[in-house]
Amino acid sequence: MGLDTETALVLFSGGQDSTVCLAWALQRFASVETVGFGYGQRHAVELSVRPAIRERLRALDPTWAARLGDDHVLDLSVLGRMSETALTRDVGIAMAADGLPTTFVPGRNLIFLTFAAALAYRRGAKHLVAGMCETDYSGYPDCRDDTLKAMQVALTLGMDRRFVVHTPLMWIDKAATFALAQELGGAALLDAVIELSHSCYLGDRSRRHDWGHGCGECPACRLRSAGYEKWEQEYRRP
Ligand code: ZN
Numbered sequence: 001m002g003l004d005t006e007t008a009l010v011l012f013s014g015g016q017d018s019t020v021c022l023a024w025a026l027q028r029f030a031s032v033e034t035v036g037f038g039y040g041q042r043h044a045v046e047l048s049v050r051p052a053i054r055e056r057l058r059a060l061d062p063t064w065a066a067r068l069g070d071d072h073v074l075d076l077s078v079l080g081r082m083s084e085t086a087l088t089r090d091v092g093i094a095m096a097a098d099g100l101p102t103t104f105v106p107g108r109n110l111i112f113l114t115f116a117a118a119l120a121y122r123r124g125a126k127h128l129v130a131g132m133c134e135t136d137y138s139g140y141p142d143c144r145d146d147t148l149k150a151m152q153v154a155l156t157l158g159m160d161r162r163f164v165v166h167t168p169l170m171w172i173d174k175a176a177t178f179a180l181a182q183e184l185g186g187a188a189l190l191d192a193v194i195e196l197s198h199s200c201y202l203g204d205r206s207r208r209h210d211w212g213h214g215c216g217e218c219p220a221c222r223l224r225s226a227g228y229e230k231w232e233q234e235y236r237r238p
Pocket residue numbers: 199200201202203204214215216217218219220221222
């Protein structure tokens with residue numbers, strides 16, 4: 001992978017997918033910054049693991065350490081307040097049949113990308129890197145490839161600045177995401193992903209499985225667990 005001398009801003013939640021995206025960006029761009037969004041209870045856990053992941057990636061590779069720049073955390077708590085009030089007035093907080101919590105904010109990723117682009121504009125970053133994936137999350141319309149391509153056009157026109165939205169995980173499943181981590185940073189990066197990143201919907205870090213921390217039962221844990229099992233069978237190399 002050739003080095004791109006421009007700056008990238010990674011939407012970095014502290015989850016497995018965005019951790020792999022951060023490593024992907026560090027491999028590719030000379031300068032990489034990260035942004036996280038605070039918007040509610042569950043994600044407080046995710047946000048809390050972010051600094052440790054950044055530190056671990058720095059320690060893994062001196063080149064990555066030199067490329068990894070500032071971290072930004074934006075307060076979007078209005079999204080959490082919207083979920084608790086307007087969006088759930090007629091519907092109890094539960095898992096819907098599609099596996100999405102009913103607190104889900106429609107179009108959330110559109111909001112994140114817009115804030116990320118506004119920050120990227122100020123930071124002189126042309127590239128936005130995000131972990132959306134159509135393979136595992138077809139239930140989220142704001143994770144679809146066409147949605148993100150449309151956002152790239154809208155942000156580029158609307159801010160009169162060229163943005164490129166990169167989604168390295170768009171067409172791969174969770175097993176291939178584990179494989180990508182191994183390809184980018186070997187066993188050490190895989191270990192960082194498993195040990196440090198957080199994806200469980202319930203914010204559970206009390207249980208450690210082969211595939212990482214989590215309740216083991218929520219849709220995010222089941223996806224991660226199944227992905228790890230498939231990775232072990234189909235991709236794992238010594
Ligand atoms: Zn879970």
